[in-house]
Amino acid sequence: MKKMKIIKTLASVAVLTVASNSAWALGTAAGTDIDNTAEITYSVGGTPQTEIESSEAGNSTPGDGNGTATTFVVDKKVDILVTTGTDVPAVPGETGKPITFTVLNEGNSTESFDLVPSQVATGDDFDSTGCTVTSPASPVSLAADASATVTVECDIPAAGGAVANGADSFVDLEASINGVTESAGADTAAGVEVVFADDTGTPTDGANRNGSHSATSTYVINTADITVAKTSAIISDPSNGTTNPKRIPGATVQYSITVSNATGAADATGIVISDAIPANLTIVSTTISGGTSSTASAAGQNVSSAPFALTAGQTATLVVTATIN
């Protein structure tokens, strides 16, 4: 009877092809019965006889439906894969900085997985602290072939020591099967056994076929790296003009304050340059250029700029021109 049904469903060859492709991607679900029945036709003395179906113990009763299927049950394959997310640039002192992982259920059943983040002790420059899984909630339930992006949040220590530009910190996420143990002892013919088929992950996981897998994502310190330089120069004096001017009363002097953000550093914003010009000088003008800087002004002997920003590799220069009293 079942055989007839199969033939009907296969009336369209195209449908068959599509169906078998999709089944391959997923893996046959745990608990599926795989039934097989062979059928024999024959003649005796030139007379065709009624067909006989097979059974596991042997069947000799002719006729459709008199055989029984030879059956096995697809067992449960527990397989989990954690993969690393993209590196996360972090600034010293940031709290709850998100970092991601992907967890994929490579088994053939819907399972629940515990998600545990941890610090990797060796191989990196510094350790972040207080790592917790913020999304999704652990344990996470994943259907066969389904994946989830897991977000972990850690605190980045304040700058200093190893926490410098370009320093990295590894964070590990281990996903472990929740509430399922591998079947021990002898097989049972009709039962669904559990087999752990996962690979070895990063050291946190440490072994294959243990129902766990782990991977490491990386924070990289990427902060603004500002340097400041101040130079002075004599431009002219009332006697020599601009030729070998000397610092005599009435001479014009210039202070240049240069602020740079290093190549590869993070953007710096809200930079303000301020400087106190010595007494006995009279400020003539203040100009600023570079980055998003626009205005600088003097109030008495104090010079300051409006807040501005510098991206990596940019430089801003504040020039103060003054005369000696």
Next chain:
Amino acid sequence: MLNNNFKKKMTAINTIFVGSVAAMVLIASQAVAAQDGHLKVTSKVQKMVVVNKDGATSYKFLPATKVLPGETVQYNTIFENVSNKAADNINIVNPIPENLVYLPNSATGKNTNVVFSVDGGRNYGKAGTLRIKKADGKVYLAKPSDYTHIQWQYLGNLAPKTKQAVQFRARLL
């Protein structure tokens, strides 16, 4: 299950022919024939494991009690002539079970001609000659994974009280 089906058949026939002695006799003889075919057919399944030891590859067969996606099973169909007359024109048809893909060149049997179907058992042909129409409307040479049925055409007679076997392998999706 088996007995129930049989009973149902008998009941149906009885209702139609009720009241006719001749018909009852006919049914009785059919019933005897139904329990007494000439061949006994047995289908066994085993899991096949590749063993790599000391640089040599061998195969081990285990009971198909722990089978996971991607693993291989072998089916053996044994047919035994349990009558006292020779049987000929023997054909064994095995639909490839759902969720299994036939493995190339694995269908074998002594003294048999093996043919395959890609259309649910309506037409059969030698491996490598079958064509299949895909979703794009074009016709392609069928791959072993496209096969839906296997047929072994046993050449010659199967003498009384002798048996033969055919087999094939498939991978669990």
